[in-house]
Amino acid sequence: MTQAQFAERQSPLLAVRDVSVVFGGIVALNGVSFNLHEGQILGLIGPNGAGKTTLFNCLSRLYQPSVGDILLEGASILSRPPHRIAEIGIGRTFQNVALFPNLSVLDNVRLGTHSRTTSDIISDSLKLAWVRRTEATVNKKVHEILGYLDLESVAETTVSGLPFGTQKRVELARALAADPKILLLDEPAGGLNHEEVHVLGDLIRRIRDERHMTVLLVEHHMGLVMSIADHVVALNFGRKLAEGTPAMVQADPDVIKAYLGSKDQ
């Protein structure tokens, strides 16, 4: 908490400013603003259809906001095409796991380093010395990450054959391989059992502390968000309902109403 409090006094790492997204008359996001500070774990919560994933897709440039701006370290990211988001330090995982199913775990994670390396088809075909050196660096890093996430034993396995929980870890490994400043996690606890969620919470905190990343977490699992987030933003019907510490947001009457539908719970 102290770390987060310290960070809040500085300028935000990521600033979402008044972002609105409209899909053919349906307002998916309506003037949402919040700041993400370095070293924070920010939980983005809200019922289904609240606009959490829409916001994520704006951050990874899959959707274009109709109004508003998104700033990373003060510079707008909205002029960048989707494939040039990884290089500025925004990495993500997907809600329903978007791995490369026919590739091995190793290759999936190697692809995570794509934005951090260069090559051209001629040098690659000829396997020139510099290509071999880059590949050796990539392999070293990939194996370090696989070790970190305990995936070494399945390194050579094709990902389509792995259990869902393991696939989610592979996706996390792939995101880590790009050395992002901000890690966007879209429902990492989805499909995990109680025990796995607990382990995941510890892991996200460890990643923040040991790998010095800032985490933006979209999550349905309230227990997870409340236990690991420093700051929580609650959305409903595309609007920001509440923002503050987990305890504050949890106690907010609007949030309780949106989530539970009645005050008794």
Next chain:
Amino acid sequence: MSAAIEDVVTESPGVIEAVPKRAMTLGTGTSLVMLGLLLLTPLFVKNFIIFQMTMLLIYGVAVLALNILTGGSGQFSLGQSAFYAVGAYTSAILMEHAGMNYALTLPIAGIICFAFGFLFGQPALRLSGVYLALATFALATAMPQLLKLGYFEQWTGGVQGLVVTKPDPPEAVQSMLSWLHLKMSQDMWLYYFTLVITIAIYIFSVNLLRSRSGRAFMAIRDNEIAASAMGVDVALYKTLAFGVSAGITGVAGGLGAITVQFVAPDSYTITLAISLFLGMVVGGVGWLPGSIVGSAFIIFVPNIAEGISKGLSGAVFGVLLFLVIFLVPHGARQVAIVGQQLIGRFRKN
């Protein structure tokens, strides 16, 4: 190990399927046996068989090029005959009109076809799956007529086509062999020349598919959105895959022109494009060594069919093709994997 192999076999039969890295190439032992066969067989057979073996390599290269495009980047093409034709005509025109050395025409054919494929890849970016297949089909249909156009006739020879001179073995090789009182035929020389180029292209292609660029191709094949989130420029790599595939096909076309000694518009119709596609499926999509098996299928099986029944050769070919697709939907790769398992079991006992 065995679990990984079973995974491959039990997969649902899709056109685009898993290519585990280890399974993408042959083992060292198998490669050496294959190389030995390719090197030694021509010494013991007649010139016509050597010619057929040269064509086997050339179509193998063309099938491999399609394999990089479809197996690698997941894009379909029924237009490979157009790239093959451009390569063939480039070599033929440079040799006959500019008097250029046959070997030097090949890199030029490759570069021109790369550019052609890269440019064609730009509009093709908006299409995928069957729509892309149709767009490339249109290219294949248009090409023979473009080659017949009166405007280009002074270079292309119009409907007549061009006759290409068959190259002699170089002086150095001839004099070296004369020391041993041996003589090398034109066919044999051309075979070894083609073999060297084929091996080089095969090695470069394997390197490419195993590299950062190759991973980007396969990432696009598997999941475009995720590839883009990883920083892969999807448009660039898709067009590059088209360029590389067309470039390699162009080299194959150039070699084909030199070997057949003749280029004419009607040699490069849609039938050729479909044959190459067929070769890729029979060899195993995404499995580069299968290309040579696919090539053998499209060269020899029509002859076998004709041997069985002259009048119904097409029908016999159809039945044979149907049997192959029904029995081994993953093509030669599946046969190779089963063979590997049998050998493994044999060794254990």
